[in-house]
Amino acid sequence: MGAYAVFSREMLMLYKKIGRMGYIFSSIVSPFIYLFAFGYGLGNRVEVAGGYLPFLAGGIIAITIMVNAFQQTAGSISVGRMYYHVFQSLVLSPVRAAEVILGIVLAGVARGVFFGSLIFLMAWGVFGAIELRATLVAGAFLGSFCFAALGVIVGLLVSQPDDVAFVNNFLIMPMTFFGGSFFPVENLPRFAQHIVMFFPIGALNRMMRSAAWEPGLWQSVLTLAGLGALFFAVGVAIYKRYSE
C-alpha cells in the first residue's frame, strides 16, 4: 500500500510533466535523429548479422530506456531533495524505506517502458526495423528496473542536482557509446570488451535484439536482475540513513 502511494504520487508528477508542451517530443527527438542519421548514414558501412538498422533500433530503444529510467529518476529525486523540497513528504511519511524505494523505482520503470515503447513504435512504424518480441518486452521492464534503481542511488547521493550531469558524463555517456548500442562490442579492443561486459546496457542491448530465449540470453537476464536487486538494496540502505 505504501509503495502504491509513492508510485501514484510519482506518476501524477510525470502526468503533469507530460501534459506540458514539448516534453514527449523532446524525449524522442534525439533517438529519432540517431536512428535516422546513423541508420541511413552508416548503415552500409557497419556489417552486422541481420542488417544494421534492426541492430541500431534495438540499441536506440535500450538507450532510451536507460536514459529515461535513470536520468528522470535521479533528476527527480535530487531536484525534489534540494530544490523543491518535495522529497521531504516521503521522508516524513510512515511508508517503510523499501516501499518508498520500490514506489520510486516502479515509477522509473513506467517512464523507461513508456518512452522505450514510443521509440519502438517509431522504429517499427517509420523504419520497419524491429518487431515485438517477448525478450524485448522482458528486457524493457528488467532494464528499466535496473537503471531506475541506479538512478535512486545517484539521486540520493549527489550533493546538488547538477552533479547528476557529472554521473551522466562519466557513466551513462560511456555506456551509451561503448555498450554495444551503435556497433557490436566485438569491434572494440579486447581489453575494452572486458570492461564493457559489465555494463548493464550491454545486457539490455542483447535482450532488445534477441529473437528468442536462447541459452546465452539468460546471462543477460541474470545480469539485469542481479544488478537491479543490488542497486535496489543499496538504495534502500542509503534512504534509511537519509539526512538533509
Next chain:
Amino acid sequence: MRYAIEARGIKKIYKGATVLQPLDLSIPAGGVFGLLGPNGAGKTTLMKIIAGLVRPEEGELFIFGQNAAERTTTLKRLVGLVPQDNNLEREFTVREALTMYGRLFGVEALSETVEATIARFELEDMQSKTIRSLSGGMMRRVLIARSLMPNPELLLLDEPTVGLDPDVRQGIWDIISSLSAEGKTIIFTTHYMEEAVKLCNRIAIFREGSLVVSETKEKLQQRIGNGADDLEKLFIRLSRGGDL
C-alpha cells in the same frame, strides 16, 4: 508529567560547523511551545531533527517516550511538520496535494478526510488551482491543512507567519489556538515577539546553536516584564551577546 520532547545532548554539525551545541530540552505534552532566536541560532535544525529530516551527530531524542532514532511508522504518524520552505508539489492542484499526502500517511476514509480538510480550512474556491498559482499565504494554509490530515499529536511549525499579511497571520493564530485547545502539542519558531507572547505557554530562546533559556511564559515575564516589547528587548540583548 508526560513529555512530547525529551532531548539529551543533541548535537548537529554541518560541514564542520556546530550548528546545534549539545542540547538538553524537555517539552511537556500539550500547549504551545515557542522557539525564539536570531537567524542561524539552530531553531530550524532542531525542528528538522524532531521531524526526522535531519540526523543529529550525538545525543538522544525521545518523542512521546519513543526513541526518535528508530523512526518507526508509529512515531512518524505522531509528528506533523509545516516547514519554512514550501515543499508542496507545485504542479499539483490543492486537492491532489492533499490526496497524495493523505495516501502517503495511510489516512483512513481518504476522500471524506480531504473533503473535511478542504471545508475546515476554507479551501473550496482554490481546490482545483495548482499550488504554483497560489499566494504565499494560501500556500501556507494548504501546508498546515496537509500536515494536519494524518491527525498528528505533535505539530511543528517553522516560522508559520513570516511574510504574511495581518489577516492571514490572524487566521494561522486561530488555527494554532484551536489545535492547542484540542490538546495537541505545538512547537513553532518565530521572530515575532507579539506572536510568542500571545500564543505560547512556554518559550525557549536560542543563540548560536545553544539554548539560553527555556521557561514557562509566566516565569519569563516575571523576570523581564509582561509585554512583547520586554521580550523583544531581551531577544535583542541576547542576540547581541548580552546576558539574560
